[in-house]
Amino acid sequence: MSQVNVIPFHKGSMDMKDLLGGKGANLGEMTRSGLPVPPGFTITTRACLEYYKAEENLTSQQKQEIATALTALEKETGKQLGSSDQPLLVSVRSGAVFSMPGMMDTVLNLGLNDQTVLGLARLTDNERFAYDCYRRFIQMFSDVVLGIPHYRFERIIDERKGQTQTSSDTELTAPDWQWVIDRFKKVVREETGEVFPQDPMEQLYRAVIAVFDSWNNQRARIYRKIHKIPDDLGTAVNVQAMVFGNLGENSGTGVAFTRSPSTGEKTLYGEYLINAQGEDVVAGIRTPEPISSLKNEMPEVFEQFQRIARKLEDHYQDMQDIEFTVERGKLYLLQTRSGKRTAHAAVKIAVDLVQEGVIDRKTALKRVDPEQLDQILHRRIDPDAHLNVIAKGLPASPGAASGQIVFDADKAERWSQEGKKVILVRPETTPEDIHGIISSQGVLTSRGGMTSHAAVVARGMGKPCICGCEEIAIDLKKKTIQVNEVVLQEGEELSIDGGTGEVIKGIVPLIDPELSDEFQKLLRWADEYRRLSIRTNADNPADAAKALQFGAEGVGLCRTEHMFMETERIPLVRSMILAETQEQREEALQRLLPLQKEDFKGIFEAMKGLPVTIRLLDPPLHEFLPNMEELLIDLTRMQMTPDTDPQALQEKETLLKKVRTLHEFNPMLGHRGCRLGLIHPEIYAMQVEAIFLAAAEVLEAGGTVEPEIMVPLVGHVNELKELRKRIEEVAKQVKSKTKYQIPYTVGTMIELPRAALTADEIAAEADFFSFGTNDLTQTTFGYSRDDAEGKFLHHYVDQKILPDNPFITLDTAGVGKLVSMGVNLGRQTKPALKTGICGEHGGEKESIFFCHQSGLDYVSCSPFRVPLARLAAAQAALGKSVEED
Numbered sequence: 001m002s003q004v005n006v007i008p009f010h011k012g013s014m015d016m017k018d019l020l021g022g023k024g025a026n027l028g029e030m031t032r033s034g035l036p037v038p039p040g041f042t043i044t045t046r047a048c049l050e051y052y053k054a055e056e057n058l059t060s061q062q063k064q065e066i067a068t069a070l071t072a073l074e075k076e077t078g079k080q081l082g083s084s085d086q087p088l089l090v091s092v093r094s095g096a097v098f099s100m101p102g103m104m105d106t107v108l109n110l111g112l113n114d115q116t117v118l119g120l121a122r123l124t125d126n127e128r129f130a131y132d133c134y135r136r137f138i139q140m141f142s143d144v145v146l147g148i149p150h151y152r153f154e155r156i157i158d159e160r161k162g163q164t165q166t167s168s169d170t171e172l173t174a175p176d177w178q179w180v181i182d183r184f185k186k187v188v189r190e191e192t193g194e195v196f197p198q199d200p201m202e203q204l205y206r207a208v209i210a211v212f213d214s215w216n217n218q219r220a221r222i223y224r225k226i227h228k229i230p231d232d233l234g235t236a237v238n239v240q241a242m243v244f245g246n247l248g249e250n251s252g253t254g255v256a257f258t259r260s261p262s263t264g265e266k267t268l269y270g271e272y273l274i275n276a277q278g279e280d281v282v283a284g285i286r287t288p289e290p291i292s293s294l295k296n297e298m299p300e301v302f303e304q305f306q307r308i309a310r311k312l313e314d315h316y317q318d319m320q321d322i323e324f325t326v327e328r329g330k331l332y333l334l335q336t337r338s339g340k341r342t343a344h345a346a347v348k349i350a351v352d353l354v355q356e357g358v359i360d361r362k363t364a365l366k367r368v369d370p371e372q373l374d375q376i377l378h379r380r381i382d383p384d385a386h387l388n389v390i391a392k393g394l395p396a397s398p399g400a401a402s403g404q405i406v407f408d409a410d411k412a413e414r415w416s417q418e419g420k421k422v423i424l425v426r427p428e429t430t431p432e433d434i435h436g437i438i439s440s441q442g443v444l445t446s447r448g449g450m451t452s453h454a455a456v457v458a459r460g461m462g463k464p465c466i467c468g469c470e471e472i473a474i475d476l477k478k479k480t481i482q483v484n485e486v487v488l489q490e491g492e493e494l495s496i497d498g499g500t501g502e503v504i505k506g507i508v509p510l511i512d513p514e515l516s517d518e519f520q521k522l523l524r525w526a527d528e529y530r531r532l533s534i535r536t537n538a539d540n541p542a543d544a545a546k547a548l549q550f551g552a553e554g555v556g557l558c559r560t561e562h563m564f565m566e567t568e569r570i571p572l573v574r575s576m577i578l579a580e581t582q583e584q585r586e587e588a589l590q591r592l593l594p595l596q597k598e599d600f601k602g603i604f605e606a607m608k609g610l611p612v613t614i615r616l617l618d619p620p621l622h623e624f625l626p627n628m629e630e631l632l633i634d635l636t637r638m639q640m641t642p643d644t645d646p647q648a649l650q651e652k653e654t655l656l657k658k659v660r661t662l663h664e665f666n667p668m669l670g671h672r673g674c675r676l677g678l679i680h681p682e683i684y685a686m687q688v689e690a691i692f693l694a695a696a697e698v699l700e701a702g703g704t705v706e707p708e709i710m711v712p713l714v715g716h717v718n719e720l721k722e723l724r725k726r727i728e729e730v731a732k733q734v735k736s737k738t739k740y741q742i743p744y745t746v747g748t749m750i751e752l753p754r755a756a757l758t759a760d761e762i763a764a765e766a767d768f769f770s771f772g773t774n775d776l777t778q779t780t781f782g783y784s785r786d787d788a789e790g791k792f793l794h795h796y797v798d799q800k801i802l803p804d805n806p807f808i809t810l811d812t813a814g815v816g817k818l819v820s821m822g823v824n825l826g827r828q829t830k831p832a833l834k835t836g837i838c839g840e841h842g843g844e845k846e847s848i849f850f851c852h853q854s855g856l857d858y859v860s861c862s863p864f865r866v867p868l869a870r871l872a873a874a875q876a877a878l879g880k881s882v883e884e885d
């Protein structure tokens with residue numbers, strides 16, 4: 001007979017997890033290592049998938065195998081399902097391959113009916129206990145199998161407690177429970193039109209089916225979506241002899257972790273309840289006791305449990321989450337799995353286990369999920385604080401911040417210069433608000449999504465941000481925000497938690513991100529194994545210094561447009577753009593030059609001689625000018641005011657005309673990047689001169705530099721060829737002026753499909769390629785990111801038309817193919833070509849794995865993601881992602 005449907009615990013083991021699910025595999029493993037586990041068998045995930053195909057019923061083969069396994073279980077326990085003398089009771093428990101705690105269903109005390117309950121009372125000499133089990137069974141079976149909501153039954157229990165003037169379940173007596181059971185049965189009859197099923201085999205088959213079905217309930221689906229667990233795995237079902245924690249004061253049930261899942265500290269961490277069954281601990285009916293008090297109440301059991309917990313941890317070589325039950329002083333184990341934990345705990349436990357000699361470094365590196373590290377690297381709210389939450393928005397950038405409410409960017413900047421902490425609150429933000437974002441502790445917007453400007457910028461800066469918080473009404477005139485009846489004025493204190501999206505009234509206590517000793521150690525181990533270099537995206541010395549502290553080995557992308565956006569420079573940048581003559585433009589640029597030089601010098605110094613890739617100006621010029629609609633409104637207003645200064649009016653009109661000429665139908669594909677550099681050579685010439693002058697000053701002061709000049713948006717080799725020639729000319733000029741030979745390289749972004757396709761030609765002119773995978777994704781898919789994410793992309797992902805959002809997880813099949821092709825073609829021409837990736841993908845785990853496999857030299861990401869990237873790069877080199885329990 002085939003063994004695919006049902007497998008007894010004593011034949012199961014850890015490596016059969018795909019077939020038995022996590023719970024079943026571990027029950028098997030524990031049974032085989034001689035631990036006290038109540039016997040039982042597992043109905044496999046394969047049986048579950050077959051059941052889905054077999055149109056809602058168990059196959060006769062499956063029923064037969066279940067019956068055979070049950071007979072063996074009866075022999076082993078000396079009891080029989082449905083017998084009144086020696087009734088066997090079982091639990092029917094869900095258990096998927098990846099643990100989904102509490103998401104699916106379980107039925108306890110199955111096998112009870114009007115006859116067997118009498119046998120159970122006789123056998124245990126405890127009538128109260130037997131009726132307590134029966135009512136629990138009716139309640140759970142009705143909920144899970146018959147779909148009758150729980151509260152229908154809880155009400156009846158409350159009614160009885162009222163009648164008898166008792167407050168806790170344990171005070172109800174056998175006659176009370178009998179009364180309750182009668183009423184329960186009536187509810188079942190009303191709701192289903194049938195009597196409560198009395199045949200134990202029918203009970204069993206129906207429970208198995210219901211547990212199979214619970215794989216598809218709403219909360220399980222949502223859980224799988226969040227944790228990227230495939231929908232088509234199905235669940236196993238475990239049928240297990242019951243043990244009873246509700247047999248009196250010498251019985252109980254509990255859950256414990258072998259180490260703290262919150263801090264990782266090596267102490268037993270858990271709770272238990274005396275005289276209770278498993279689900280009572282989590283249901284909150286009574287407040288459980290901390291596990292440490294079990295030491296006084298049941299010293300021997302506690303000793304034994306502690307010993308077993310340690311043994312299980314040694315066996316699995318990881319922190320375990322263990323369920324246990326004590327029946328009349330005897331300890332039973334009901335489940336073990338590797339425990340879910342915070343990032344702090346994950347890091348500490350992994351490093352501690354290495355130091356205890358339990359696991360090696362490689363294993364430790366695989367144990368921590370890089371994505372989870374986000375939690376550690378941002379300021380967060382003290383978990384013990386009481387919070388007054390007034391609204392909830394999209395958790396756009398993790399971390400927490402408190403400050404005074406400010407409604408515009410200028411004021412944010414002013415207030416912060418005065419030493420105040422501010423939270424910038426806007427309907428939405430635009431690039432012109434950048435100085436306000438920089439000056440604030442965090443950003444809250446009422447419009448816009450997870451990739452809105454505010455969100456992207458805030459994440460890039462590691463600043464907390466909540467977007468699209470539509471519940472709050474922002475009144476920019478009155479300078480108030482309102483949520484229901486709460487009204488807050490400018491200057492009042494507000495806090496945001498960008499990890500949860502919670503908007504909180506008042507100041508909350510924050511704790512700093514800390515690179516604990518363990519964390520530093522783990523990252524140093526990661527450095528030993530990874531092949532990829534890790535660089536950072538940084539536009540200013542502070543970010544660069546932060547990234548260096550987090551272990552960055554260079555700057556992979558220094559965007560120069562943010563420098564142009566700074567408040568005191570915007571007028572200069574504008575006069576450069578608006579210049580009527582070549583001289584006017586040159587003059588504006590000459591005034592920008594020393595400022596740019598200082599920018600670059602600051603970054604070179606912060607990076608202490610490590611390579612710095614500087615991208616020449618990329619966005620279209622109109623981004624630095626005021627918005628056309630707003631200008632039109634201003635102008636109209638001025639025209640309608642009788643005593644407007646004619647000169648001011650004239651200036652406005654000129655500005656509007658210029659904005660109109662620069663207006664583009666599709667700026668993303670318009671006059672930007674190297675196209676701008678070729679048409680307005682003086683802009684790049686100024687930037688390149690600033691780079692070389694800054695480098696010369698650093699050399700002069702005895703430092704070292706490694707500038708890498710990056711030309712954006714090249715699509716044809718001739719673009720780069722021409723610009724490279726001009727860069728070399730500037731280098732010569734600077735050399736003759738400063739006498740310093742600056743070591744530098746010239747390379748390009750590969751962010752257009754044509755660039756990837758002709759990478760062999762482009763490589764002839766480039767010392768390095770940096771894949772700009774954000775633009776490459778836009779141009780490969782033909783999506784404009786903001787439009788796609790705002791309109792159809794979520795739908796695409798929900799409908800599984802696309803597996804993931806390609807702007808978050810690199811599309812390896814399409815965009816990735818272009819990357820690999822670019823690397824390979826480029827190296828054909830120039831074997832020493834340096835290759836990297838910059839942009840958000842450079843800080844994303846799966847994309848980093850891909851970069852490793854494609855043979856890139858480095859990834860570059862925002863400073864706060866550098867530690868994550870170090871770890872992910874090590875995992876890529878070790879050839880396996882995080883271990884799942």
Ligand code: ADP
Pocket residue numbers: 038090091092093094101102103104105106108240241242243244277278279323324325334335
């Ligand atoms: P979950 O996956 O939601 O934890 P479980 O299948 O582990 O669901 O069961 C729910 C509760 O019932 C747990 O507390 C468990 O320990 C308890 N339980 C399960 N099977 C038995 C059994 N055979 N005897 C006693 N308690 C059990």
Ligand code: MG
Pocket residue numbers: 323335
């Ligand atoms: Mg459990």
Ligand code: MG
Pocket residue numbers: 618712713749751772775
């Ligand atoms: Mg780009």
